[in-house]
Amino acid sequence: MRELHLVAAARPNLPKLAALWHALAEARLPLRPALLHTGQHHDPALFGGHLAALGLPEPEIRLGIACGGHAALTGRTMMAAAECWTARRPAAVVVAGDVDGTLAAALAARKLALPLIHLEAGLRCADADMPEEINRRAIDAIATHHWAPDAASAARLAAEGHGQVRAVGNAMIDTLLRRLPEARDRPLPEGLAPGGYGVVTLHRAANVDDPAAFAALLDGLAAAARLLPLAWPLHPRAAARLATHRLAPPPGVLVLPPLPYPDFLALLAAARLVATDSGGVQEEAAVLGLPCLTLRPSTERPVTLEAGGNRLVAPDALAEAVATVLAGAWPRARPIPLWDGRAGERMVAHLAEQPWCAG
DSSP: OEEEEEEEOSTTHHHHHHHHHHHHHHSOOSEEEEEEEOSSSOSIIIIIHHHGGGTOOOOSEEOOOOOSOHHHHHHHHHHHHHHHHHHSOOSEEEEESSSHHHHHHHHHHHHTTOOEEEETTTOOOSOTTOHHHHHHHHHHHHOSEEEESSHHHHHHHHHTTOSSEEEOOOHHHHHHHHHHHHHHTSOOOTTOOTTSOEEEEOOOHHHHTSHHHHHHHHHHHHHHHTTSOEEEEOOHHHHHHHHHHTOOOOTTEEEEOOOOHHHHHHHHHTOSEEEEOOHHHHHHHHHHTOOEEEOSSOOSOHHHHHHSSEEEOOGGGHHHHHHHHHTTOSOOOOOOTTOSSOHHHHHHHHHHTSGGGOO
16 A cells, blocks of 8 residues: 655644545545654644644654754755655655745655645735745645645636646644534633633744734734733744743733643634634634634635635734624624535545556
């Protein structure tokens, strides 16, 4: 049985790959999935602690490439992946998302003429300077197969001239729906009551690396927290920048450690709203019917804006947006086609059509 290598570089890749992993376990394809970890996210809070919660095994292959700037991390990961696949050649490689480790693995796979599948293809935010936007465009440019999360992303890929495009749905939502009943039974952190708090997540470079930008966001959180208590699972990047910039979370904000997937899902599902710069959280909020205040000037998930529950919010307008939610004037998200928990099935069906799947 030939191997299908699923490349995980960072925490957000895991729920997406988990949907494919479980769908493959229920299918009868002559492909054996093997999880490959590049090492980009490597500590338990951002990687290892999430595997068991998502029903994933420990990675069979660990490249061990972590830390360094964009170029160094990409280059070192590309070399390690090429060495791995020269010795252990899979039938195909699946990469998820848009981080540097994902781009590096994609480049290595195509240099070795391996079929390359981009899970979550076609996302665009129109910010040409955002590292993730550079990565996702580059991955789509070289991928041989594109799995888009929605029809609009698939149409965008086709318009750009890419072949082998399939709108499979949102793999992250498969995992959310699978784990939601368990999450709803989990206790909330002490001091939080269902519907009585908002959730904050911040990690993007544009928001936390620049001291002035981060300070403006903290001012916005301070104003919002006077209207609604906020719970902030603190990403390691944001924690490091708080220390470097000599900033502190404002009063009314409960700082939490990074949470395992089921605990974060429990926190999100019971919240009144979420303020975030995470693309994945925007998607989760849309399905949970949770008002989403996206702290960015653009998003690569415009389908969540069109669905109605997500809006782009500037830091100085955050308190006003929170007040709108609390007044009951925020629209509930409409259902998004293909975000139905069956993306894994559609991915497996597409795999079954490929000539290399059979040998």
